[in-house]
Amino acid sequence: MASVVPLKEKRLMEVKLGELPSWIMMRDFTPKGIAGAFQRGYHRYYNKYINVKKGGVAGVSMVLAAYVIFNYCRSYKELKHERRRKYH
């Protein structure tokens, strides 16, 4: 069944499962598009958790926790050897 709204302008949650590969291929992967995606993501997070009247410590600590996890993934290779195992 053909969609009434053109595929390119649909949001992710409205795309049907069968149309997903063609929807992904239609996204903007130019440097400007990727920069736009990062900007949108940043502003979404900022306006939801930090730019509010009674922002708490949760907004900043989520960012710091993500930073810790990112660094952990980055140095996993060296940390692997420090596990408590009988045979490394």
Next chain:
Amino acid sequence: MNENLFASFITPTMMGLPIVVLIIMFPSMLFPSTGRLVNNRLVSIQQWLIRMTTKQMMTIHSKKGQTWTLMLISLIMFIGSTNLLGLLPHSFTPTTQLSMNLGMAIPLWAGTVILGFRHKTKASLAHFLPQGTPLPLIPMLIIIETISLFIQPMALAVRLTANITAGHLLIHLIGGATLALMSISMTTAFITFIILILLTVLEFAVALIQAYVFTLLVSLYLHDNT
């Protein structure tokens, strides 16, 4: 154990890409821009802190020295936030790398010296000879003063590097000692854990103090030369 101890100071690259650039740029994300008259809480707290620091640091300078305000305040914000972020587990602290600290110290110090030579040439040259020295001592003293002038940027950079690196190493070592002692004697491990907690509190203080000292010394050199 030796290799593991220094592994956290290696410049991070992921699949050959230098993500150290991303890590250096990360603290700037934690200082949002101030658009409005009444901002959100995070921005208001940061504004209050920055105004307090600015008033404390820049009032001693003349009009000419106060043109350096933006440079010095962003310097202390950068060093302070980078040092504090380095206290999170597994993170990489750019200020442990001597290359970066030299890159910050030498241009700033050279800027103050050149500024002094251009605007108050006689007074800058006069710094090399303290008042009232006996005549025979003059050559030696000039050599000593020149050396002490040229050591200023080295001291700035090495001071910051050594303090932060030593603090991180101590935390690694004492943490490892606590872990190893846990299977031998619980009491000793507990005492070592208390030492670790005190050390972490010290490291928080050191992070901020080092930023302050760096910036204060640069501002002092500026005051001498304007």
